[in-house]
Amino acid sequence: MSRPAHNQQHRVVLDCNLWIKLHTKRDWDLAGRILQGDYQIILTSYMVVEILRALKRLARKLSIAYPELESLFWDFCSHPSILMAFEQPFGESLIAETIRLPEYRIIGRLLDLEVKDVPYLVAAFQHKAILVSENIRSLVAKRQGIQTALNIDIKTSEELLRL
């Protein structure tokens, strides 16, 4: 299948639940669209920590080796559609991302969000990306206010697929 021209490619930030869904759901349309290059997926160091922590917990639950899952995750991230928005060493990038905790708290309080959702908002803002989430009680429910305050477009995966 041909890859869309670069200017048609939507920049996207996926929330942690969607990253894990991507790793567990067979024949999901979103995975197919990512693999065919329809989106550029932004991946920050904070997101990596959440995803790897979830994979670590799943490995324990299923009694499988975590290093194998981690290695497969990184191999998947080598796809040209995935933009790893950090430089090695990884720890330096994580520090730069999370040291601004007071600002994250203020943003969270202003938008009535949990602080853990703020790194995703910041990534979407920095990279002019659509934030994709299935969290209908938080990000999706509050998207109108977020759009007004920060001009960040929040969509569900179904809505993204319809673009």
Add this chain to the structure above:
Amino acid sequence: MTTPQDTVVWTIKVDKKIDDTVQHLLKQLGYKSKAELTREAIREFLIRRKLFSLLGGEPMPPITPRYAATDALNILIAQLQGISEADLEQEVREARSEVAKELLDEPEN
């Protein structure tokens, strides 16, 4: 906003050589005070420590992938297929809470 009740005062004795280095760094990096530099250095140290406790080490993207991205995704899906939707949701929720608690100092829900 921090109140006087939220803070404690540290008095730390350091040797002259460290003091000279810190004085030099204040000018070079634009810190307003030694206290500001010290607080930021400690926070960086804590983030590193917490990253290690969360993942057992610093994640390192491989220079050369073992599998093509599509193959890696298919293997991941096959490896994780035994998990139920409910368990999946719970594990992701717990993982996010743990990371937030460690890295963002946010209490678990």
